[in-house]
Amino acid sequence: MNIVIVGLSHKTAPVEIREKVAFPPSAMEAPLQQMLKLPSVSEAVIVSTCNRVELYVISRQSDAAIIELKQFLADFHNLKLETLQDHLYDFEGAAAIKHVLRVASSLDSMMIGEPQILGQIKSAYGYACEHKTVGLILNRFLNKAFSVAKRVRNETAIASNAVSVSFAAVELARKIFDSLENKTVMLIGAGEMCELAAKHFINNGVSKVLVTNRTFSRAEKLAEEFGGVAVSFDNFREQLHRVDIVLSSTGAPDYVLSAKKLKEVSKMRRYEPMFLIDIAVPRDIDPLANKLDSIYLYDVDDLQGVVQANLKGRQKEAAKAELIISEEVDQFCLWLSSLEVKPTIVALRQRMEQIRQGEVEKTLNSLTRLEDKERKAIEAMTSAIINKILHHPTYILKQKNNDADGNLYVDAARTLFDLTDQGGTELNNDKSNS
Amino acid sequence: MGTMTLLFTSTTLVYLAASIFYLVSMIGKRPQAGRIGRWLLLAGIIFHAACFAVQHSTARGTPVTSLRESLSFFAWCLILLFLLLDLRFRLSVMGAFAAPLAFLSMVASALSPNIVVQLSPVLKSWLFPVHIMFAFLGNAAFALAFGAGVMYLIQNRMLKSKRFTGIYQLLPSLDVLDRVNYTCLSIGFPLMTLGIISGAFWANTAWGTYWRWDPKETWALITWFLYAALLHGRLSTGWRGRRAAIFSIIAFIFLLFTFLGVNLLLSGYHTFDTFAVL
Numbered sequence: 043m044n045i046v047i048v049g050l051s052h053k054t055a056p057v058e059i060r061e062k063v064a065f066p067p068s069a070m071e072a073p074l075q076q077m078l079k080l081p082s083v084s085e086a087v088i089v090s091t092c093n094r095v096e097l098y099v100i101s102r103q104s105d106a107a108i109i110e111l112k113q114f115l116a117d118f119h120n121l122k123l124e125t126l127q128d129h130l131y132d133f134e135g136a137a138a139i140k141h142v143l144r145v146a147s148s149l150d151s152m153m154i155g156e157p158q159i160l161g162q163i164k165s166a167y168g169y170a171c172e173h174k175t176v177g178l179i180l181n182r183f184l185n186k187a188f189s190v191a192k193r194v195r196n197e198t199a200i201a202s203n204a205v206s207v208s209f210a211a212v213e214l215a216r217k218i219f220d221s222l223e224n225k226t227v228m229l230i231g232a233g234e235m236c237e238l239a240a241k242h243f244i245n246n247g248v249s250k251v252l253v254t255n256r257t258f259s260r261a262e263k264l265a266e267e268f269g270g271v272a273v274s275f276d277n278f279r280e281q282l283h284r285v286d287i288v289l290s291s292t293g294a295p296d297y298v299l300s301a302k303k304l305k306e307v308s309k310m311r312r313y314e315p316m317f318l319i320d321i322a323v324p325r326d327i328d329p330l331a332n333k334l335d336s337i338y339l340y341d342v343d344d345l346q347g348v349v350q351a352n353l354k355g356r357q358k359e360a361a362k363a364e365l366i367i368s369e370e371v372d373q374f375c376l377w378l379s380s381l382e383v384k385p386t387i388v389a390l391r392q393r394m395e396q397i398r399q400g401e402v403e404k405t406l407n408s409l410t411r412l413e414d415k416e417r418k419a420i421e422a423m424t425s426a427i428i429n430k431i432l433h434h435p436t437y438i439l440k441q442k443n444n445d446a447d448g449n450l451y452v453d454a455a456r457t458l459f460d461l462t463d464q465g466g467t468e469l470n471n472d473k474s475n476s
Numbered sequence: 477m478g479t480m481t482l483l484f485t486s487t488t489l490v491y492l493a494a495s496i497f498y499l500v501s502m503i504g505k506r507p508q509a510g511r512i513g514r515w516l517l518l519a520g521i522i523f524h525a526a527c528f529a530v531q532h533s534t535a536r537g538t539p540v541t542s543l544r545e546s547l548s549f550f551a552w553c554l555i556l557l558f559l560l561l562d563l564r565f566r567l568s569v570m571g572a573f574a575a576p577l578a579f580l581s582m583v584a585s586a587l588s589p590n591i592v593v594q595l596s597p598v599l600k601s602w603l604f605p606v607h608i609m610f611a612f613l614g615n616a617a618f619a620l621a622f623g624a625g626v627m628y629l630i631q632n633r634m635l636k637s638k639r640f641t642g643i644y645q646l647l648p649s650l651d652v653l654d655r656v657n658y659t660c661l662s663i664g665f666p667l668m669t670l671g672i673i674s675g676a677f678w679a680n681t682a683w684g685t686y687w688r689w690d691p692k693e694t695w696a697l698i699t700w701f702l703y704a705a706l707l708h709g710r711l712s713t714g715w716r717g718r719r720a721a722i723f724s725i726i727a728f729i730f731l732l733f734t735f736l737g738v739n740l741l742l743s744g745y746h747t748f749d750t751f752a753v754l
Contacts (some may be wrong), residue, residue: 199505203645217635220649312714315650332636335718344638351640 043179043381043449044104045138048111048130049089049096052152055129057092063119063126065090070169073118078175080114082107085177087170087184089145091162093152098142100179104134136375139183143367146187147194148201154356155201160191178449179381183374190370197366200359203352208239210348211340212246215287215317218338226250228285229268230278230299231292232260235321239289240268252285254278256292279303283310288318290326301330308336319345380462381452383443387436389461394428480534483527484548488586490520491551491579498571502646510568517555517575524552543736547585549608551578553616557663561620565656567648573623603678610671615735617664618703622728624656625721632718654717657724658710665703672696695734702727 050060065073065088077086077099085100097115101107112130116123133141144150148159167184170176176184195201203213212222219225227248229240232255240251251270255261261272273281279299282288292298299318304327308316313336320327320341332339380386402424406417439455442448456462494516501510528549558574631647634640647653675693676686687693706723709715715723 214635217631217644217649218651220651313716313719314714315717336716338635340638347638348640 043084043100043102043378044107044135045142045179045183045378046099046101046104046107046111047096047133047138047141048108048115049094050126050129050131051094051096051150053150054131059126059129060093060095062121063095063115064092065095067165067169071173074170074173074175076118077111077114080107080110082110085180086175087166087180089163089166091159094145094150096145098138098180098184100177108132108134136371139374139378140367140371142183142187143190143370144364146191147363147367148191149194149360149363149367153205154353154360155205157201160188164188177447178453179378182377186370186374190367193370194363194366198359198362200356200363203355205349205352205356207235207342207345207349208242210345210352211239211289211319212242214338214340214345214348215243216246218315218317219286222247224249225286226252226284227287227289228252228254228273228278228282229264229270230254230288230290230326231256231294231322232264233291233321236289236291237264239319239321243287243289244268248287252278252281279307282307286314286316288316288327289321290319291321292326294322294326295324297328298326299328299331301328301334304328304331304337305334308334311336380456381449383439383448383452386452386455386461387439390432390435390455390459393459393461394432398424398428480527480530483523483530484582484586487520487524487527488579488582490516490523491555491575491582494520495572495575495579498568498575501568502572507568510566510571513568513571513575514559514562517559517571520578521552521555521559524548524555528552542588544585544588544590546612546735547581547588549612550615551581551585553612554578554581554619557613557616557620557660561656561659564659565652567652567656569627569646569648570620570623570656573627574620577619577623601678601681603674603681607671607674607678610667610674612671614664614667614671615731617660617667618724618728618731621657621660621664621724624653624660625724625728628653628657628721629718629725632721650717654720657720658716661703661707661710661724665707668696668700668703672700692734692738695730695738699727699730699734702730 050063052060067090070088073088074086077083077088077097080099082101082103083099084102087098089096089098095115097111099107099111112126112132113123115121115130116126141150146160146163148154148156151159163184167176170180215222215225222243225248227240227243227250229236229251244251251265251268252273253261253265253268253270254273254275255264256275258272258274261275264270265272282299282303288299290298304316304318315336315338318327318331318337318339320339323342325341327339329339329341331337402421406412406420412420435455439448439451442451494513497509497513497516501507501513531545554574555578558570561570627647628650630643631650631653634644635650672693675696679688680686702723706715706720706727709723710720
């Protein structure tokens with residue numbers, strides 16, 4: 043039994059193609075059931091996000107499964123396979139396990155360390171469970187993927203630093219002010235990045251918001267949105283001494299705040315630090331202001347620099363994550379291969395034989411006055427008992443092997459008789475077992 | 477003497493262990509390691525105090541008369557003050573500064589000549605240990621302020637120049653470092669003041685005059701004025717952040733000179749009499 047994956051992602055297909063093969067969450071039942079009906083598929087999960095569409099299945103015939111899945115993807119969305127072919131990738135066995143673990147841990151995402159993908163895969167798993175297309179292996183596998191993703195997040199710093207400009211701004215503010223509660227933010231002008239940053243600051247504890255704009259009505263509207271106060275553009279400078287953080291993004295061609303003015307403000311604030319973020323191009327705030335002791339002035343490039351540095355940091359952490367994932371892939375492969383029937387039956391026999399021999403030896407050692415004939419009889423009897431006991435279970439295991447739920451029996455047998463240390467063989471294409 | 481050596485060595489090793497735990501806590505971002513470090517330091521000052529107790533019972537008088545003993549006592553004061561500071565500001569960075577400094581002080585102490593200096597009877601008075609206590613505790617507080625100041629400058633440099641290295645992540649915020657600096661200064665200054673005053677009273681009991689312009693007294697006074705100016709600046713004219721940090725560092729250098737330099741380089745009744753080499 044192998045894990046087989048077919049799919050495409052932002053790495054192999056542009057959005058025009060990706061949107062054509064997406065599966066909406068509200069309509070998962072039909073595609074999942076259709077996948078299950080494919081001859082070589084016994085379990086199925088569909089992961090469909092804005093950056094990737096992937097089909098995870100369990101199959102005994104990996105090659106056939108890959109072909110069938112590719113065709114299914116094309117047919118279901120009324121596309122020609124030729125148009126999709128070049129964008130599709132496929133994985134099986136250990137490579138498939140590794141791929142899913144990497145995806146779940148956000149190593150394959152556009153931005154390494156992003157948190158959404160894990161939730162998206164969990165949802166996909168949820169839909170598949172709902173429509174009963176998940177069996178023992180995918181169940182075990184996806185839960186394993188979730189725990190590995192958690193491990194990666196906890197044991198590496200892959201997701202710890204800000205990699206968006208707004209988050210970077212908040213992070214920097216925290217390095218200056220420690221806590222953002224009771225701090226005042228002033229928004230000068232407007233603009234998406236500016237407003238986004240303001241929202242982040244508010245989410246992180248900033249309580250007072252002042253908004254100013256050349257158009258007072260705009261300032262009022264934003265102020266209302268943020269639960270703050272609007273200030274007229276003519277005298278916003280007089281309010282600056284009360285402000286700790288400034289977000290500036292006007293369309294003005296010259297500086298809206300001069301270094302001289304900020305020097306005055308700084309003095310009025312008794313040199314309490316002030317954090318200014320100048321998102322505008324051309325810049326709103328005179329860069330010379332950064333030379334002042336208590337002024338920390340960042341423009342867009344500076345913030346991008348922080349983001350880049352953090353991204354580099356994430357790359358390093360990604361390397362650590364890959365190591366964790368390799369470890370987990372090996373472990374999981376071991377478990378998967380233990381689900382092979384033949385080694386399980388062999389292991390079962392070995393375990394029984396071990397027990398039999400142990401008991402026979404103990405008994406025969408204490409019955410010293412037995413003759414050879416009697417000894418042989420005891421050996422024969424105990425062997426017969428073992429054989430009779432194992433006869434039916436062995437038959438069932440072989441029989442069920444061809445069914446969808448055969449793995450359950452193998453897994454149960456291993457657990458019940460504690461065969462877990464008798465190890466399976468290498469994970470392989472099990473054409474021999476069909 | 478065997479017990480004392482044993483206690484001394486154990487204390488030194490405990491300080492070393494604590495240093496390692498604090499460094500791990502700071503760099504590896506594991507708060508649990510910091511907690512262990514804290515407990516180790518607590519154990520450390522208890523051993524250390526026991527060490528002093530043993531020494532006190534075998535010698536006659538307070539055992540802080542030689543460089544060796546002074547360094548050991550300084551380490552103790554440093555850790556004591558750090559633990560008090562830790563109650564308010566739980567910062568593994570400060571631990572990563574204080575614990576190694578204490579350890580180094582102990583090592584320096586062990587390497588100093590082991591000479592027991594007998595205080596001449598004229599100098600014996602209850603004021604002597606009081607004076608020493610205040611002085612050393614004040615020194616320890618200023619050492620912590622120095623540490624916070626250095627860290628502030630490093631962090632500030634990065635935030636200003638926008639060139640971030642790994643340390644940026646490890647160091648706490650500017651605000652916290654500034655507050656630590658202020659707290660340590662406001663603890664250290666009264667202690668130093670009391671140290672100087674008790675010293676003057678002690679001088680009076682011993683020599684009949686409060687002030688002799690001995691090099692140590694003079695330099696201590698200069699240092700005291702520096703710290704007074706710094707504290708005044710902080711309180712009234714908004715001297716904070718970078719300015720306060722730089723000043724704390726300069727003042728501490730003066731303090732080091734007062735504490736060690738005078739004894740080692742100049743002469744006067746504050747010298748460690750038996751310390752001949754430099």
